[in-house]
Amino acid sequence: MSPAAQTPNGVATQTPQQREEVVTIYERSRPGRRAFSPPALDVPERPLDELLPPSLRRAAPPELPEIAEPEIVRHYNGLSKRNFDLDSGFYPLGSCTMKHNPKLHERVAALPGNARLHPLQAPARAQGALELMWNLERALAEVSGLPHVSLQPSAGSHGELAGVLLTRAYHADRGDERTLVLTPDTAHGTNPATVTMAGYEVVKVGTSPDGGVDLEDLRRKADDRVACLMLTNPNTLGLFDPNIEEIARITHDAGATLYYDGANLNAVMGISRPGDMGFDIVHFNLHKSFTQPHGGGGPGAGPIAVSDRIEPYLMVPRIVRSEDGEGGVPRFDLEEESPKSIGRLRGFQGNYGVFVRSYAYICSLGAEGLREASEIAVLNANYLLALLRRPEIAPYLPLAYGERCMHEFVLSGAPMKRDLGIRTTDLAKRLLDHGYHPPTVYFPLLVEEALLVEPTETETRETLEEFAEAIGAILREAAEDPEIARNAPYSTPVRRLDEAAAARTPVVRQPARG
């Protein structure tokens, strides 16, 4: 293979040759090496058999690595360098709100009073944690316009599950048997998957030509078998549905609840509230709008806020506040008793470490700051959209719906595929060589060759301009030679991987030794 070559804009078109084959931590292991030294045995050494009969013991120890600390550190540092991350560059992954993760948050989450607090500590000795959770609940209630909050769910889809199970409990309590849940065809995959896990059948609602819910279709389908309509607003096309009041009316007239998938809340904080739009239940993704670092796929948290009629069914434990603390200080407690509650969805009180970070964020920004964050998120998205509507780009990558957008927008790569012979995935892979994380691709499903772009408020205009330039450069390059994009990337630690082979004969662990 020829050595790495560069195009005029400095982007690699061929693989650098010198790339070592990776080894796993198990392959670095050598018998007899170690990192950990256990504390000294300071109690009598009774024979193991007396403590734990052989019949209860495993035949051989687990084959964990044998390796010293310096090599563990090098191994994982080495792996880290094979990751792209938000702190290194632009990450406009639509629907995921890859905004800056403030460094302060790591510091406050690591304070021993937070990090080493046991979840079963008596509430009287965890007052700071409970107050923080209470304050976060109140702030989320205010942002959503729904008065009652449970922080318990661990991510967005867990919040969805909570929401649909709450809906189930609500109907059951009224003796109302319902079997269907409506989701628009633009919905995220977690919505229909959640519906099934909550024991309902999914019915899809269509999208109108302007990108909102097809009201006629909704009217046809919203009958007394429908338990709930799940919606995001702005939706996954990046459009605020202007008919939301009518949608809420139709849904409520049918006796169903209206669920708000809060993945797109970053567009409307302090501007418009789901509760005021008529939603009964909302989830928040604290790892999106509220800056919990995404961690390579979690942790996150998916608190929910609900209306009065859903409140009796909320998960336990609930945080309660009373004024009878010492010296007039309010006292916080965990309430486990709630006769109509659906119960628990997980252990303990939720992902508290995430709550600390999100609460710190809300304290930093305050009311004005949250609104500004959403305003700038929407401004940045529209600015990037304007840059991408230039004549050298727009004919290949038209905006799928509407004229403007909220905090994100969807382009269709269909004309690009037809006229330049490269697909959305090729564009995405070529963006890797330009040093960008690509937008979300092939979602939402109803847009052909979809590209879902969400820049967030924490990016500079220069970054958006450079990104638009890169898109333009890739299209120009493809007009010359589509093979370059089709075979991209070139500059990454590995190039396109054989996913089909991986699925055909799955190798999902290091082969067992011996």
Add this chain to the structure above:
Amino acid sequence: MSRYTSLTDEDLREMLAAIGVSSIDELFDAIPAALRLGRRLDLPEGLSEQEVYARLRAMAERNVSAEDELTFLGAGMYDHYVPALIDSILQRSEFLTPYTPYQPEISQGGLQVMFEYQTAISELTGLPISNASLYEGPSAVGAAAYLAKLANGRRDVVVSRGVHPHSRATLETLAPGYGQAVAEIPLIDGVTDLAALEARIGPDTTAVIVQQPNFLGAVEDLEPIVAAAKAVGALVVCACDPLPMALLRTPGELGIDVAVGEGQSLGNRLDYGGPSFGFFAASQEHIRRMPGRIAGETRDVDGRRGFVLTLQTREQHIRREKATSNICTAQVLNALAGVIYLSWIGKRGAVELAELMLRRADYARRALTALPGVRALHDQPVAREFALALDAPVAAVLERCAAEGVNAGYALGREYPEFADGLLVAITEQRSRADIDRLADVLGRAVAAERSTAMAGALS
């Protein structure tokens, strides 16, 4: 106010002009006027970074953490030592700030971590496949019940009362959605009542769920339980405590179908209950029913070794309402802490650590049950945690201990009314013999004081 944005007045002017609008407000035209908030959010003003730090530090100081007292509290999360290298690696932005590895070419680090993590979980449990993490322990138990539904579609989930109360509560919450009913098997002598189990299970049993060691700390003899479950064609799910697994018979050896558990004790902080991670491993036949992300090994177009998310046709983003789970964002960073931890303790250290806990727990159990008014709640073998019965009101005893800076453990009475006198005591490697002796002293005096108070009350 810290805002983390860069917009200048000049930027704003030029950007609006490029968009072709005259104000930011105009960008929100699609929102009907009636739905505009039209006021400031009722939240405090923003603060500077140092003010936020001071405020959160003051709140954290109102918590009594494992740093502030000598704690023997466990009951599902444990105060193990978290080695410094975990903090250092987890704070690397390349692990902290990316999302799910949708673009494998620039996510090889994270994907390889998943692969290594899956291998470690597979080794601990003796089962061939593991996913890349679920939320935490109890929801992983719930996920196992869903796998059972997919596997055999039967109705009854039969769960031992030795399973963590939060896991059982989670099963109850999920059951109506799964179309399942949950039945509980009582404990006898601290372990699952085998006769009651055999009497309760049958052709409608989708899964039998047990915990090892169980919530009372007892190591269960799982072999007859597995045999009974298999005889009626039910799946067997075991919620495992991962550190004692270095010594205990593995789910794989026992023919258990699914092993799940709480991963906190593997290098994760207590964090008042989260984030940690849940692990999920299964036998080969369930590979296409697994919930969550799974990383697999493959090659790139140049033949180079690499890793991808695999078997994605199980997942919600592809299979939607037919997915094996709705999970999307999981707990990948916490699972990274888990695999670093397991590499750090290593093959020999895992066994040494488990043995140390076993011996110190045994020492503690002997020391404490020698105290007047304190006896063992059961005599089963234990691995780290054990249950006591006190001849004095547990809450009052705990308060007395706390006043001396000792958190003596978890009062069983709320979750187990039948053990109103029960106290669960956890001995991690961070509790030395001297610490245990101190507990014995403080607990002994607390029990004695409460007994004499009771005596005085009875006499007067």
